[in-house]
Amino acid sequence: MKEELSRLIHQALDELVKTDALPADISPNVQIDRTRDSSHGDLASNIALTLAKASGRKPRDLAAAICAALPPSDLVARAEIAGPGFINFFLSASSSQAVVRNILEQGDAFGRNAEGAGRKVQVEFVSANPTGPLHVGHGRGAAVGDSLCRLLAATGWDVTSEFYYNDAGAQIDNLALSVQARCRGLGPDDASWPEDGYRGDYIVDVAEAYQRGDTIDAEDRHVQGAGDAGDLAAIRDFAVAYLRREQDLDLQAFEVHFDNFFLESSLYEKGAVEDTVARLVANGHTYEKDDALWLRTTDFGDDKDRVMRKSDGGYTYFLPDVAYHLDKWQRGFERVINEQGADHHSTVTRVRAGLQALDQGIPEGWPDYVLHQMVLVMRGGAEVKLSKRAGSYVTLRDLIDEVGCDATRYFLVARGPGSQLTFDIDLALSQSNDNPVYYIQYAHARTRSVLRKLAEQGWEWHAERALQDLEQLGEEHEKALLRRLDSYPEVVATAARDLEPHTVANYLRDLAGDFHTWYNAHKMLVDDAAVRNARVALSEAVGQVIRNGLGLLGVSAPESM
RNA sequence: GGGGGUAUAGCUCAGCUGGAUAGAGCACCGGCCUUCUAAGCCGACGGUCCCAGGUUCGAAUCCUGGUACUCCCGCCA
Known part of the structure; x- marks a missing residue:
């Protein structure tokens, strides 16, 4: 057009x-x-x-x-x-009405395009370490990341979603010590409680399961609790498996799926970390100082050099990060998008610098990042601190249980990633019916209800015939709807190109608003068959687009409410 | 000190890569259910788009300089 x-x-x-x-x-x-x-x-x-x-x-x-x-x-x-x-x-009337035909003929495909041309893209998101349940911040990452995957797939990309987690580092040791302490009946307030131990109640659950000898069947590992409070290695394996399973259940409840789970430990097993070090040293970008091995990241835009290997011989997290991203590159992902919390933004320059130092022909700006700002959680008018160690943070599962998967996902994805999000639990609870997601879903349910009513009254409706009557759509409200529907493909294209799923959410709210206004102003099921056919066709087109749009957000489109 | 983000209605936020009279939801006020679902609609109220310059036909949007809030800046991840 x-x-x-x-x-x-x-x-x-x-x-x-x-x-x-x-x-x-x-x-x-x-x-x-x-x-x-x-x-x-x-x-x-x-x-x-x-x-x-x-x-x-x-x-x-x-x-x-x-x-x-x-x-x-x-x-x-x-x-x-x-x-x-x-x-x-x-x-002209005919050209603005043509969108209804396009929508009804293309169905689920309406709004999709082939911009990605089948190229491979990987989206990494959530990537929480298995030291506790997922919290609201992870939820935002999950909602945004999953929507990005859906948007990219809808615009012709070959998408792989990935979850990366550290299953062997210092934080995992700390987790194991915390569970061990619980096995021995200690609490966070006891003198011998591990320093910086995880204080949350879920640690008690892990300890009890371990001592009972429960079996954990997680996606990627199967572990039975040994019950021996002295076997720290066994405790660690069990705790990781237990919490990974919990996170899987969180993600399942959130209807977020991952194609691949990547373990940090596998980088060590494959020797990828050592290889990376060797390459960096061979390329002459490293030096030794204070018994540690440094990478001269300042050569690549960082504001200071970074330690790769600590004076105690262990690696900093930075090195496996670089090795991990090299692995992504070698798997053929010319495009990679990392969705993370903005508190990790300082790693962006660092990782890119490390990749440049490898001299593997990786482009300078690779990979892409989408950083979401913090989620502030309010309860009772006060901020709830998101501290794992305090064990008082709001879990994703809590939110899903309280306000539902659809509303939680919509709420977390409906704002630009760059803006801080205030999730007011009291508001979400007390006024859950005012959540915009219901407004949109209700519009969809109404389009389905009209069809049911139509059948009840003994009328027939066939898309192909109704499309002959589109010139009956002459009301101002109908023209507004046609304009709105026509812009949907551009909204999808823009959202995908800018990696901003929230524009789809805004669009759907506007579309639902136009529909509700029209619905209240004009009756669809009128005696005049031509008018009725045309209006139901328009309603069907609206329903289809809402379905398509909500699908991009991972929100359901109910038949009735 | 350095860097990221943010600043728009009482509150929560949009504002489509510079367009025409800056928009929605919530809150408050007034209307609409015998009629396809009132989880809806209609109306009213509500603005120094943080401040100051600059760029041009035209700025909430771009540039410069400030201010405020927030996050990060470890041989933690």
Whole structure:
């Protein structure tokens, strides 16, 4: 549609150049925008404003000349000059109604495109260490990351989702010590409680399960509790498996799926960490100082050099991070997106620097990052601190149990990742019916209800026949809906390109609003068969788009509410 | 000190890569259910788009300089 209009304008400009009404050396950048106000038509161009100076003519005069030179087209009913010199295009009824046919014919595919051209992309998100249940911050990562996967898949990318976790580091030792202490009947307030031990109640559950000899069947490991409080290694394996299973259940409840789980320990087993060190040393980007091995990341834009191998011989987390990303590159992911909490933003420069130092031909800006800001959780008017160690943080499972998966996912994905999110539990609980997700789902349920009612009244409706009656859609509310529906593919394309799923959420709210307004203003199931057919077709199109859009957010579209 | 993010209605937030009269939800006020689902609709109220400059036909949006809040800056992950 935009392309077509752009072509018409170019033709008009060529005509004006030919008749010397415009200088030949202009380089028009024709821009077509959707109008905000329907009194400004459906689409508008600012071309006369941008060319006014170069042509030495007043914008409105130039706009008039362009309008006069526009070749006739079935798409456009009329073009008007408005404001300082905009050209407003009013689409013909038939071309604006065509979107209904497109939607009903394309169904689930409406809004998808092939921009990714089947290229491989990996999205890594959540990546929580198995030291406790997932909290709200992980939930935001899960909601955003999963939506990104869906958006990328919808725009032609070959997507792999991945969850990375550390199953062997210092924090895991700390976890094991905490469970061991619980096995011995100690509490966080006892003198011999491990320093910085995990204080949460879930540690008690792990300890009891271990001592009972429970069997854990997690996605990637199967462990039985040995029951021996003295066997720290056994406790560690059991605790990791136990908490991984808990996280799997959290993700399952959140309806988030991962294609791959990647263990940090596997990097050591494969020798990938040693290889990475060797390569960095061979490339001459390292030096020894204070018994430690440093990487000169300042050569690659970092503000100071980083330790790779500590003076005690162990590696810092930085090194396996680099090894891990090299592994991603070697798996053929030319594009990788890491969705993380913004508190990790300082690792971005570091990891990219490490990859550059490897000299493997990895592009400088690789990989991409989507960083989400903190989620503040309010309860009873006060902030709940998200401290694992205090054990008082709000878990994702709590939220899902309390406000439901759909509402939680919508809430966490409906805001831009860059804005801090205040999740007010009291508000979510006391006013869960006011959550925007219900507003959208309700619109969908209404479209389904109309079909049921139609059948009850003995009327028949067939898409192919109804599409013959689309010219019956002449009400202003209907035109607004048609405009909104027509913009959906652009919304999806933009959201995917900018990695911003929340624009889809905003769009759906607007679409649902247009639908509810129309629903209240006009009855669909009227006696006039042609009008009825057309309106039900429009309703069906709305339902389809809501379904498609909610699908991108991982939110269900219920048949009835 | 360095870096990331944010600043828009009483509150929570949108604002489509510079467009026309800056929008929604919540809260408050007033209307609409005998009629396809009132989890809905209609109306009213509500603004120094943090401040100061700059860029241009045109700035909430871009640039510069400030201010405030927040997160990060370890031989933790």
